[in-house]
Amino acid sequence: MIPAPCDLGNSTESLKNSIINHVRFTLGAYVESASQNDWWVATCLAIRDRVMDHATKSRTIHRQSGVRRVHYLSLEYLMGRLLENNLRNSGLYDVTKQALSEMGKDLDELLESEPDMGLGNGGLGRLAACFMDSLSTVNLPAIGYGIHYEFGLFRQEFINGRQVEHPDAWMRDGSPWKIARPSYRQSIQLYGRVVQKFDDYGRPHYEWVETKQLLGLPWDIPIVGYDSHTVNVLRLWQAQADEDFNFQVFNEGSYVEALRDKAIAETVSKVLYPNDSTENGKELRLVQQYFFVACSLADIVRRFKVGYTLPWSEFPSKAAIQLNDTHPAVAIPELMRILVDLEGLEWEEAWDICQKTFSYTNHTLLPEALEMWSVSLFERVLPRHLQIIYEINQRFLEQDVEGKWPGDNEKKRSLSLIEERGGRYVRMANLSVLGSHATNGVAALHTRLLCERLFADFYALYPDRFLNLTNGITFRRWLDVCNPELSALITEAIGKDWKKDAALLRNLDPYADDPAFRARYAQIKRGHKAKLAEVIQAECGVTVSPDALFDVQIKRLHEYKRQHLNLLNIVTMYREILDNPDADFHPRVFIFGAKAAPGYFLAKNIIHAINAVAAKVNNDPRVGDKLKVVFLPNYRVSLAEKIIPAADLSEQISTAGKEASGTGNMKLALNGSLTIGTLDGANVEIEEEVGSENIFIFGLTVEEVTALKAKGYNPWDYYWANKKLRDTIDWISSDYFTGNAEEFLPLRRSLLDHGDPYLCLADYQPYVDAQAKVDAAYKDKDHWMKMAILNTARVGKFSSDRTILEYAEKVWHLPQVVVND
Numbered sequence: 040m041i042p043a044p045c046d047l048g049n050s051t052e053s054l055k056n057s058i059i060n061h062v063r064f065t066l067g068a069y070v071e072s073a074s075q076n077d078w079w080v081a082t083c084l085a086i087r088d089r090v091m092d093h094a095t096k097s098r099t100i101h102r103q104s105g106v107r108r109v110h111y112l113s114l115e116y117l118m119g120r121l122l123e124n125n126l127r128n129s130g131l132y133d134v135t136k137q138a139l140s141e142m143g144k145d146l147d148e149l150l151e152s153e154p155d156m157g158l159g160n161g162g163l164g165r166l167a168a169c170f171m172d173s174l175s176t177v178n179l180p181a182i183g184y185g186i187h188y189e190f191g192l193f194r195q196e197f198i199n200g201r202q203v204e205h206p207d208a209w210m211r212d213g214s215p216w217k218i219a220r221p222s223y224r225q226s227i228q229l230y231g232r233v234v235q236k237f238d239d240y241g242r243p244h245y246e247w248v249e250t251k252q253l254l255g256l257p258w259d260i261p262i263v264g265y266d267s268h269t270v271n272v273l274r275l276w277q278a279q280a281d282e283d284f285n286f287q288v289f290n291e292g293s294y295v296e297a298l299r300d301k302a303i304a305e306t307v308s309k310v311l312y313p314n315d316s317t318e319n320g321k322e323l324r325l326v327q328q329y330f331f332v333a334c335s336l337a338d339i340v341r342r343f344k345v346g347y348t349l350p351w352s353e354f355p356s357k358a359a360i361q362l363n364d365t366h367p368a369v370a371i372p373e374l375m376r377i378l379v380d381l382e383g384l385e386w387e388e389a390w391d392i393c394q395k396t397f398s399y400t401n402h403t404l405l406p407e408a409l410e411m412w413s414v415s416l417f418e419r420v421l422p423r424h425l426q427i428i429y430e431i432n433q434r435f436l437e438q439d440v441e442g443k444w445p446g447d448n449e450k451k452r453s454l455s456l457i458e459e460r461g462g463r464y465v466r467m468a469n470l471s472v473l474g475s476h477a478t479n480g481v482a483a484l485h486t487r488l489l490c491e492r493l494f495a496d497f498y499a500l501y502p503d504r505f506l507n508l509t510n511g512i513t514f515r516r517w518l519d520v521c522n523p524e525l526s527a528l529i530t531e532a533i534g535k536d537w538k539k540d541a542a543l544l545r546n547l548d549p550y551a552d553d554p555a556f557r558a559r560y561a562q563i564k565r566g567h568k569a570k571l572a573e574v575i576q577a578e579c580g581v582t583v584s585p586d587a588l589f590d591v592q593i594k595r596l597h598e599y600k601r602q603h604l605n606l607l608n609i610v611t612m613y614r615e616i617l618d619n620p621d622a623d624f625h626p627r628v629f630i631f632g633a634k635a636a637p638g639y640f641l642a643k644n645i646i647h648a649i650n651a652v653a654a655k656v657n658n659d660p661r662v663g664d665k666l667k668v669v670f671l672p673n674y675r676v677s678l679a680e681k682i683i684p685a686a687d688l689s690e691q692i693s694t695a696g697k698e699a700s701g702t703g704n705m706k707l708a709l710n711g712s713l714t715i716g717t718l719d720g721a722n723v724e725i726e727e728e729v730g731s732e733n734i735f736i737f738g739l740t741v742e743e744v745t746a747l748k749a750k751g752y753n754p755w756d757y758y759w760a761n762k763k764l765r766d767t768i769d770w771i772s773s774d775y776f777t778g779n780a781e782e783f784l785p786l787r788r789s790l791l792d793h794g795d796p797y798l799c800l801a802d803y804q805p806y807v808d809a810q811a812k813v814d815a816a817y818k819d820k821d822h823w824m825k826m827a828i829l830n831t832a833r834v835g836k837f838s839s840d841r842t843i844l845e846y847a848e849k850v851w852h853l854p855q856v857v858v859n860d
């Protein structure tokens with residue numbers, strides 16, 4: 040007899056029991072001598088036990104109700120730590136803290152011992168993680184698919200101010216959050232060749248033969264929403280060699296060789312590519328993309344087949360598939376292959392199903408980040424998929440393009456899925472637009488530029504397929520978890536419903552004028568600054584005062600994000616302090632966090648330059664407390680959670696038209712830091728929300744950038760016209776900071792000889808002026824706090840719940856399905 044399932048209970052006693060049982064029976068440790076890690080694992084497992092039932096229940100309800108589900112395909116998920124988020128979202132935080140404390144354990148210490156799950160590079164990966172949180176919170180049926188990388192984004196260390204990379208073995212000791220699902224293992228094919236075969240009626244079809252097989256083992260991570268019983272899963276594929284993939288060699292006695300091939304197969308899910316702008320034609324990257332796409336689609340098709348006995352035309356009514364950038368775009372020819380080659384559908388019907396199923400989000404306008412695969416590489420790895428792409432292309436050019444612009448070869452060249460100049464390449468962005476019913480940008484400005492520039496011809500052909508869905512962030516992690524003090528203050532003022540309905544934060548608006556509220560808000564900010572000062576002391580060995588203005592730039596290191604423009608201002612300020620020791624400006628701490636792609640030479644030079652300037656400034660007795668510069672090593676989600684609540688000023692200074700959206704800008708504004716920024720990405724909408732009196736906007740607009748470049752931009756003009764700028768650049772590229780005048784020549788050359796592609800010099804003076812306004816504004820602490828509170832109150836729009844509900848309504852057409860307890 041199978042006993043009825045029993046509830047584990049959420050009392051302190053039941054949690055204590057669960058944790059102790061895991062220490063004893065799962066980990067085989069004595070409670071008296073269990074390690075810190077044992078306690079952490081046992082606590083995670085106790086929480087996991089309490090959410091798994093909801094995961095199973097959510098799956099069952101989604102299946103039984105037969106609703107459409109969204110499948111989010113992303114090469115990256117930057118999840119960070121999971122325990123605290125799961126505790127807060129499930130409402131088990133207080134009781135767990137109590138349970139542990141009754142056993143002599145400090146929850147906060149355990150939380151700190153969790154390694155980050157860093158399976159992403161930056162904005163795109165973190166967005167996917169925020170979306171997973173929102174999907175569960177707003178009760179949408181969803182599955183996230185990705186790769187179970189053994190090594191996440193590298194760990195960064197500075198040696199003599201230079202970035203050094205180390206592997207990130209985030210799950211060397213396993214992870215209590217992931218559950219293997221061997222019964223859903225998939226087998227996929229690669230390489231090989233295509234043969235044409237004929238059936239009994241003489242009709243041709245294609246077979247992909249002599250392929251290599253690869254297995255995908257799925258690992259599921261439950262995604263706990265806030266105050267909801269929907270627990271969706273993130274399903275990550277690990278590559279494995281086919282058991283008997285090399286049976287022959289094995290039997291011939293070449294045991295070691297056979298196992299070497301096995302190791303090669305398993306490299307497919309070894310490591311996340313650490314670039315986020317270029318990766319020229321790396322075969323392993325294409326194999327990664329296809330591997331995870333093929334496993335995921337096979338999983339989706341399996342579910343369609345077991346769940347229903349429906350015709351294929353109903354597939355889109357059961358499955359929406361979202362492509363997170365072009366990285367999973369090979370899903371389009373893969374679904375065509377499944378439908379046409381394996382299921383025997385006619386091409387037109389299959390194509391109709393594809394377009395109804397897929398939708399695509401573009402995350403960048405940078406030309407070098409637009410994915411293109413050389414036709415010869417693509418043909419070797421995925422010969423049948425290349426044929427399918429050719430066929431899609433031919434029909435498209437002959438029907439749609441020829442129909443709209445008869446005889447216009449220039450249009451055909453621009454819209455083709457194949458780039459023909461300078462070698463032949465498959466254009467993944469064009470494939471993604473064509474294979475989807477919806478293409479979206481991630482902020483209003485970005486979407487406008489997609490329609491006007493990058494996809495102008497596609498937009499002319501299919502205007503209804505394009506839409507804007509401005510990015511968002513989860514307010515649970517980025518306020519409730521990382522800033523529980525502010526979260527509690529807000530809840531005390533306006534109630535707790537803002538955690539699910541961020542628009543309610545507007546109710547805080549009047550509190551900006553309440554002196555008592557301001558004082559408490561200021562006190563919370565100061566508390567976080569004091570804590571961050573300790574982190575800075577420990578990590579950088581620099582003493583900073585919590586009374587200084589904390590000026591923060593945290594994001595990937597990229598020329599377009601212009602950390603070097605920030606540096607130019609810092610060096611200018613340094614000069615001014617030396618020239619003018621009695622000038623009255625408020626002490627400032629410039630705080631950086633950023634990883635550079637290991638092969639991005641100039642980005643690494645910029646990191647080195649910031650560190651070199653920091654070393655001088657921080658040790659110059661003439662400067663004292665007035666100016667400090669710190670570069671916190673190994674920027675990652677868990678470090679962001681410590682920096683963001685402590686920030687006063689948020690640097691969002693990309694060249695207009697280059698940052699698709701930005702999401703750090705939203706996190707910082709939410710936590711009451713004022714933005715100094717250009718009219719780029721979501722900054723434009725942040726200004727609309729918070730009001731132009733509560734933000735420091737400067738610099739060229741997109742139109743001005745275009746006009747300046749058209750007329751011929753010459754950085755030397757700015758260099759010669761502005762003595763302060765000239766002195767600043769010359770000083771950085773002298774031997775003053777490192778003893779070696781050659782050290783920062785690459786930086787100097789990029790700004791001058793190589794034409795300053797991101798217009799730092801053009802925006803230098805407006806930036807310096809805006810920084811002077813910041814200094815003046817900070818002197819009126821009370822008014823600054825008012826502005827900070829208004830930022831918190833007015834950024835409700837940027838909740839990822841809002842973004843996800845817009846996707847659900849406008850793109851996926853998904854119903855919300857409430858899962859009861």
Ligand code: 26V
Nearest residue numbers: 162163314315316317318402481699700701702
């Ligand atoms: C590109 C590549 C190129 C090849 C190798 C690996 C790799 C990995 C990632 C990427 C994607 C870069 C695009 C990206 O991260 N875009 C960011 O997306 C954020 C979320 O929409 C947005 O807020 C940022 O502005 C945007 O830069």
